[in-house]
Amino acid sequence: MNNRKTEEASPVVATLDDLAPLANYSLMDRLNADPDAKADGADHAPRQVFTGHYVPVKPTPIADPEYITHSKALFRELGFADSLAQSDDFMRMFSGDLSQVPAPLRRAGWACGYALSIYGTEYDQQCPFRTGNGYGDGRAISVLEAVIRGQRWEMQLKGGGRTPYCRGADGRAVLRSSVREFLAQEHMHALGVPTSRSLSLYVSTIEQVQRPWYTEGSHSMDPDTMVSEPVAISTRVAPSFLRVGQLELFARRARKQAHPHALQELVMIVLHLIEREYADVIDNAQSLAEKVVLLADAFRDRLTSLVANWIRVGYCQGNFNSDNCAAGGFTLDYGPFGFCEQFDPQYQPWTGGGQHFSFLNQPAAAERNYHMFWTALRPLLAADEAALQQLDDIRSGFATVMQAKLEAMWAAKLGLEHFNKELLNELGGLMVQTPVDYTILFRELSNLPDDISSLKKSFYKGAVYQADPETMDQRWSAWLAKWNTLIDSQSGSREEIAQQMKQVNPKYSLREWLVAPAYQQAAEGDYALVRELQEVMTQPYDEQSQEVEDKYYRLKPSEFRELGGVSHYSCSS
Numbered sequence: 046m047n048n049r050k051t052e053e054a055s056p057v058v059a060t061l062d063d064l065a066p067l068a069n070y071s072l073m074d075r076l077n078a079d080p081d082a083k084a085d086g087a088d089h090a091p092r093q094v095f096t097g098h099y100v101p102v103k104p105t106p107i108a109d110p111e112y113i114t115h116s117k118a119l120f121r122e123l124g125f126a127d128s129l130a131q132s133d134d135f136m137r138m139f140s141g142d143l144s145q146v147p148a149p150l151r152r153a154g155w156a157c158g159y160a161l162s163i164y165g166t167e168y169d170q171q172c173p174f175r176t177g178n179g180y181g182d183g184r185a186i187s188v189l190e191a192v193i194r195g196q197r198w199e200m201q202l203k204g205g206g207r208t209p210y211c212r213g214a215d216g217r218a219v220l221r222s223s224v225r226e227f228l229a230q231e232h233m234h235a236l237g238v239p240t241s242r243s244l245s246l247y248v249s250t251i252e253q254v255q256r257p258w259y260t261e262g263s264h265s266m267d268p269d270t271m272v273s274e275p276v277a278i279s280t281r282v283a284p285s286f287l288r289v290g291q292l293e294l295f296a297r298r299a300r301k302q303a304h305p306h307a308l309q310e311l312v313m314i315v316l317h318l319i320e321r322e323y324a325d326v327i328d329n330a331q332s333l334a335e336k337v338v339l340l341a342d343a344f345r346d347r348l349t350s351l352v353a354n355w356i357r358v359g360y361c362q363g364n365f366n367s368d369n370c371a372a373g374g375f376t377l378d379y380g381p382f383g384f385c386e387q388f389d390p391q392y393q394p395w396t397g398g399g400q401h402f403s404f405l406n407q408p409a410a411a412e413r414n415y416h417m418f419w420t421a422l423r424p425l426l427a428a429d430e431a432a433l434q435q436l437d438d439i440r441s442g443f444a445t446v447m448q449a450k451l452e453a454m455w456a457a458k459l460g461l462e463h464f465n466k467e468l469l470n471e472l473g474g475l476m477v478q479t480p481v482d483y484t485i486l487f488r489e490l491s492n493l494p495d496d497i498s499s500l501k502k503s504f505y506k507g508a509v510y511q512a513d514p515e516t517m518d519q520r521w522s523a524w525l526a527k528w529n530t531l532i533d534s535q536s537g538s539r540e541e542i543a544q545q546m547k548q549v550n551p552k553y554s555l556r557e558w559l560v561a562p563a564y565q566q567a568a569e570g571d572y573a574l575v576r577e578l579q580e581v582m583t584q585p586y587d588e589q590s591q592e593v594e595d596k597y598y599r600l601k602p603s604e605f606r607e608l609g610g611v612s613h614y615s616c617s618s
């Protein structure tokens with residue numbers, strides 16, 4: 046027994062040669078390649094891709110890569126030895142050089158086209174050809190699909206160079222955005238929120254690109270300068286990277302009868318999505334119509350849970366377009382994201398994102414994306430009225446399901462067995478007026494305090510509070526007393542309730558002003574802070590040391606308020 050345990054825990058993948066036999070390229074082998082593409086993947090110039098599900102693309106390696114970090118948690122899950130991350134051949138592959146990988150690993154990866162809808166409206170304008178045929182993975186290139194310990198994973202480089210969908214851009218990701226994405230994925234996974242996962246992060250010690258950014262201390266909304274930044278490649282991992290926008294691309298083509306196989310390509314991608322993301326809940330033996338209805342139901346369930354989770358942990362996607370909405374129902378694309386510090390229902394860190402993608406509007410934004418998903422599925426059931434009715438009913442039930450998930454989430458955050466609308470609304474008013482730090486307030490509540498002194502750690506004390514602190518404190522005390530009465534009327538002990546609340550309300554949150562010095566130091570070749578943040582943010586529910594608490598469990602210092610690049614940012618790439 047003991048022996049078996051040790052065996053299971055010990056890494057089985059210590060070299061790239063160990064990884065190679067696990068490769069299993071289902072997307073490339075079962076879906077259609079663009080017939081116009083070069084099979085060797087030497088296809089980098091922007092162009093229209095009219096048919097097919099993917100284009101073979103060789104990534105462009107970053108010059109002289111240096112190791113920054115890897116996900117110890119994911120390595121453990123995959124059975125990878127930690128030393129692999131710094132081994133020459135692994136590092137070469139995951140910094141974009143596939144030229145020497147051992148067979149059956151392939152020497153070309155793939156990029157996929159997708160369509161874009163913003164808050165439920167279809168767009169083609171973002172495609173340079175204005176047709177939608179040039180939009181897709183512009184700098185994300187998948188390099189491997191493998192079945193590891195019974196689970197299929199896709200590994201995708203972000204910043205791996207140009208693809209036909211690059212729209213004239215460089216195909217690179219800068220160190221800043223790569224550090225942010227890497228840390229955020231690690232943090233979200235540790236928070237228990239479904240997400241693409243971080244695998245590895247390498248930076249080029251010589252290659253730099255220009256990006257618009259903020260001068261030091263700038264309070265400008267838009268970037269006011271161009272800066273040179275090192276390029277990096279982070280690899281992210283998920284069961285698939287299929288997006289709602291991807292289904293939409295094929296559904297739009299089917300609708301327009303863009304080519305003779307358009308509807309067939311839509312069927313293929315939907316069935317592929319089911320195999321990749323929903324095989325555990327959708328039986329392969331069922332009919333297409335049955336599968337589509339089950340898919341709609343399962344995705345609705347995942348998406349509504351996901352958004353409730355986002356709100357639970359204070360996460361704002363910022364640009365929740367259909368192409369940034371993973372069809373597997375997990376968080377994808379950590380560009381314009383932020384974690385809410387000072388509570389504001391309309392919190393939106395990304396200046397280009399608009400109110401519709403703000404913090405508490407995410408359920409509505411998710412419904413718009415779901416609507417596009419539903420729209421893409423409908424052509425598949427055209428001949429089956431009963432199934433179509435079921436599909437439509439699932440669509441119209443979205444808001445009800447979303448509301449139920451939100452209510453359960455708020456109840457859990459407050460340690461309550463039942464959602465209490467009045468109590469939450471009163472609290473919401475106080476949170477906005479004071480205003481409070483979202484993470485610190487709920488964490489302090491999780492100690493079930495008798496008086497408001499500890500809650501005050503979360504107070505930013507704005508104009509309304511300062512105008513009459515006594516009345517505000519009285520209102521807080523009255524609210525707290527009411528809440529405590531409810532807590533005491535429940536079946537669990539106070540200790541049990543506090544324990545449960547601490548599993549729901551994290552202590553540590555990835556605050557942008559903590560991340561900024563980490564990527565700044567990394568640009569100077571010092572990765573200590575990136576690694577420290579990774580360590581702290583992968584245990585977000587734990588108390589951790591006093592030193593960690595003093596450094597990371599803090600209100601946002603006033604000097605970072607409204608600071609460009611920290612409180613808001615316009616460029617995420």
Ligand SMILES: Nc1ncnc2c1ncn2[C@@H]1O[C@H](COP(=O)(O)OP(=O)(O)OP(=O)(O)O)[C@@H](O)[C@H]1O
Nearest residue numbers: 181182183184185211214215216217378379380618
């Ligand atoms: N530097 C770049 N070079 C080429 N294409 C880019 C670049 N930056 C963004 N894009 C493309 O522009 C589109 C919109 O960008 P967005 O910021 O949503 O995505 P992303 O962060 O690049 O990628 P993802 O959604 O894969 O995480 C995407 O299709 C993306 O591939």
Ligand SMILES: [Mg+2]
Nearest residue numbers: 368369378380
């Ligand atoms: Mg994106």
